[in-house]
Amino acid sequence: MDILKLSNEIIAGRRLTSGEDKSFFITADLEKLCVGADQIRRALCGDHVDLCSIINGRSGRCSENCKFCAQSAHNCTGINEYGFLDEEDILAECRHNAERGVHRFSIVTAGRTLSGSDFEKAVSAYKKMNDECDIELCGSHGFLTDEQFRRLREAGVKRYHCNIETSRRNFPNICTSHTFDDKIACIKRAQAAGLEVCSGGIIGMGETWEDRIDMADTLAGLGVRSVPINALMPIKGTPFDSLKRLSEDDILRTVAIFRYILPEANIRLAAGRDLMRDCGKQAFLSGADSTITGDMLTTSGNDISSDKTMLIDMGFSL
Numbered sequence: 001m002d003i004l005k006l007s008n009e010i011i012a013g014r015r016l017t018s019g020e021d022k023s024f025f026i027t028a029d030l031e032k033l034c035v036g037a038d039q040i041r042r043a044l045c046g047d048h049v050d051l052c053s054i055i056n057g058r059s060g061r062c063s064e065n066c067k068f069c070a071q072s073a074h075n076c077t078g079i080n081e082y083g084f085l086d087e088e089d090i091l092a093e094c095r096h097n098a099e100r101g102v103h104r105f106s107i108v109t110a111g112r113t114l115s116g117s118d119f120e121k122a123v124s125a126y127k128k129m130n131d132e133c134d135i136e137l138c139g140s141h142g143f144l145t146d147e148q149f150r151r152l153r154e155a156g157v158k159r160y161h162c163n164i165e166t167s168r169r170n171f172p173n174i175c176t177s178h179t180f181d182d183k184i185a186c187i188k189r190a191q192a193a194g195l196e197v198c199s200g201g202i203i204g205m206g207e208t209w210e211d212r213i214d215m216a217d218t219l220a221g222l223g224v225r226s227v228p229i230n231a232l233m234p235i236k237g238t239p240f241d242s243l244k245r246l247s248e249d250d251i252l253r254t255v256a257i258f259r260y261i262l263p264e265a266n267i268r269l270a271a272g273r274d275l276m277r278d279c280g281k282q283a284f285l286s287g288a289d290s291t292i293t294g295d296m297l298t299t300s301g302n303d304i305s306s307d308k309t310m311l312i313d314m315g316f317s318l
């Protein structure tokens with residue numbers, strides 16, 4: 001496979017279909033693969049980088065058994081557990097991000113779902129942020145009903161986050177308390193309610209390259225607009241705490257492959273940027289066009305201002 005020819009074909013309108021053999025991505029020359037992904041990103045997405053930030057609105061005690069997660073009650077990680085945050089704390093963080101030019105802000109809550117008074121608190125916070133802050137709002141609250149999605153949209157939420165995490169085949173190896181189909185159904189309910197969807201996953205959880213490619217195929221088939229790619233940072237006390245960390249080359253190859261399969265989506269760097277040199281600088285030249293940033297996050301060594309400086313120096317616009 002001539003990878004740069006494929007890149008040009010994608011720029012000209014070709015789209016890879018889920019049934020197509022994509023095994024050539026696994027052995028393609030990494031440098032050429034990344035150059036081609038960068039060309040696709042430049043041609044179809046431009047030089048704008050999308051920055052988003054999150055606040056952990058409710059932490060820990062989650063009933064689900066995701067093996068990578070510090071917040072699962074099945075894992076003994078010593079995480080700081082707390083109930084739904086005060087609205088003023090959420091608003092202050094949202095204002096802070098809006099004032100620093102971050103484009104999107106999301107409340108993320110641990111748990112299979114969000115219901116009762118905690119859901120009402122989230123709706124109230126979204127309404128106030130929508131009224132007071134110049135920033136796009138996203139939400140991440142597990143499996144919600146049609147009615148809950150409708151209420152989030154009315155409160156000003158534009159995009160809903162629900163990671164599929166990995167491939168359908170690999171999903172039972174990382175979680176058994178809910179299914180891959182639960183994830184797909186949730187994504188479809190969010191879309192039916194008029195929300196855009198942000199969905200990606202975590203690499204480095206023992207999956208194969210075929211699993212990563214299948215994950216990208218699934219996301220392309222769902223019409224997902226934003227695809228966070230996390231590289232596992234093994235957390236002590238989780239079943240994955242002794243997994244080997246991914247190499248930078250493997251992360252770059254994954255980012256580039258996702259750009260070929262999802263040429264118009266935001267390919268968003270999330271956790272694991274620390275596994276790469278210069279906080280993932282090379283990944284922005286290998287297909288990535290978005291990132292999670294923030295001054296509260298611990299998953300990357302960069303804060304908002306150093307991310308902005310790096311990206312502007314690289315020729316991106318914010």
Ligand code: SF4
Binds near residue numbers: 069109110142
């Ligand atoms: S459902 Fe979410 S918060 Fe709960 S264990 Fe899984 S990833 Fe963690």
